[in-house]
Amino acid sequence: MSADFWCSSQRNKWQLSRQSLLEARRKVLLLERKMIQNGLIKDYPNIHYDFNMRIYLHNLLIKLGRRLNIRQVALATAEIYLNRFLTRVSLKEINVYLLVTTCLYVACKIEECPQHIRLIISEARNLWPEYIPHDVTKLAEFEFYLIEEMDSYLFLHHPYKSLIQIRDFLNENSAVFGFTLTDDELQNAWSLVNDSYITDLHLLLPPHIIAVASIYITIVLKKNLSAIRVNSSAVNSNGGPNSMMFNRNPDQNSMHIDDLMILANPSTPGSDLVNNLERTNFHDMKLDEETIKINKFMNFLDHSHINLDEVVEAMQDMINIYVQWNRYNEQGVKKALQVMLLNRQL
């Protein structure tokens, strides 16, 4: 239902397990192979639905969203549509540029900020003239196929709302739990959620788990910040995340995207991040301000009955994004798609 995640279609129809997701992907690959054998599509070995591709698609969506000045929540909805669609359809049988445009078009309607079909297609054409038709009927046609592929389940719940709820709850109950989230922390957690759409997490876990994971990473990262900073100067993120709203000029108080990338690297001081969830580690921590905050947050989590295993799972995937982002090669994906799409006419 639309006010309650627990009886929503997102949970009851579209929440997958790792196992069923793997199964779905396997089926897509099988389908792909069959289509290749039957001569329906050609094989393009360089097209994979891997992290490179996912970051590329994520960036396409953000670029188009920026041009149209579309709110974050509609972008998030569009990206879940994209993820859902690609659990059932092969990249090799579609035009991803049209797919991204269609996802955003439908998401804007669902999030009650509709964009006129002509406007959205002309902006998409400005960005990707080779791949987007003049003709709005192509976009409208894809809309049908996209909705059909999702079995017409379109309503979504996002971690953004959970973030605000947790923030407000902590404010109202600061006497009980002894801490609140600062605006900076909320902003950082928000940015982590923005990037989390690159992963499968939104197909696998309830939104509040992702929200809690983003807060945990934020708080723990803050503690490890100074330790990380020592090593951070060497990192250069090539074509790095552009949805992150972290300050790119490091100063003492704000986080840096590179911090996350280093944090994600097992050989750095931040690597005990995930282990910290096991509370045995708290004995070894120095009782500085940040540690106290982490303790208090853990105390809150204990009282919340939130599934901590799932939180850990979410954190691992969320941090892994930044490892992958370090290796991101935009040109590679762009080129591969170009070769495939421009050859399709032959």
Added chain:
Amino acid sequence: MASNSILTLGPFKHRKDLTRESVLSTYQIIGYIAAGTYGKVYKAKLKNTASAEQLFAIKKFKSDNHSSNRSHHNHDINGNEIVHYTGISQSAIREMSLCRELNNKNITKLVDIILENKSIYMIFEFCEHDLLQIIHYHSHPEVKPIPQATVKSLIWQILNGVTFLHQNWIFHRDLKPANIMVSSSGVVKIGDLGLARKFNNPLQSLYTGDKVVVTIWYRAPELLLGARHYTPAIDLWAVGCILAELLSLRPIFKGEEAKIDINNKKSVPFQKNQFQKIVEVLGTPSMKNWPALNKYPEFISFQQQLTTNYPPNLVNWYKMIGSSNKQCLELLKGLLEYDPLVRLTADNALVHPYFLELPKVQENAFEGLNLKYPKRRIYTDDNDIISNQAINQNFKRHGGAYDDQHNNSNNNTNNSLNANNANNVPRKRAR
């Protein structure tokens, strides 16, 4: 340089079109029920099953309703319409997405959605009756009031469905007798969520999205005064109007709609006549019983155009229609409060003393009725759900969603039906 094949859906479309299950491969169309602004509704049963028990109402959206541009319509050499994809309207997509989420015994149950050949088919459980039909049955040929127990159970179930919607941050925005279905076992099913939408933190004022909501006779006074940020209370006003209509068997505020100027579609006219009808029964509102009255955009029009000061007259109206139950009148008063802040909310109305006294609210609203409502009339001459031509040709032929075997082209009936018509509830402009 870019060829057509890149710019289309490519091999994916081909694959899907080959394997898609058609509406007609699953369902057998029995006949057609009704047509409206949205399109057409057909009665159907499952194909290839012996049991004809489970029935469905299949709503097919009119192509120029779910799409945004009429200029795209062409005709082929035989005069058949060629329909192009032009984008699903905000209204259709809201109804699809909301119905997919909602699950409550007082809301019509969506069984499936099929997207086929540029058309949208929503498959609902079939409901044998609706309030328009029931009210008509009780007023024709002679007036025979609906028993109190039935009225009470019906209105409680409506409120139960509305409470569910409001708890889910959805308002219906088009409650009226024609949209309240009743199953053959007397269970209310609120239908037609084509104007419904979520109201938690809207990105823009609700007015920006849809300038006009709710069929004129059921439209709350704050909407008539041009409210930009209205609340779920508008649905409760409509429920009040429906309660009054169940009691008196005619619309309580039967105003005439001032039409939108074709040359100036941006400005919405003040609905003087409708407001007049309300004032005649409820008395002229003032800042005393409605403190925010002068804050509404149309306050000046209201002041200038409704100069006669009427006293409250609902109690007399109630006596005149022959009703006497005190608590029922109290409930009616609570639902027809001018000030939306004071008006009963759906969950408060559910526990109103009226529902606590005897007779008890029944799960089967028809319990104890010694009459049988006629079945919904089905027009078997048209069971072609696929062709797009049929929709447009037959659109105006049959107005109503009820069995009109008693229909002697009676005035009341026809007017009621007109209220379901395109003119009264302009749908959202398609995108």
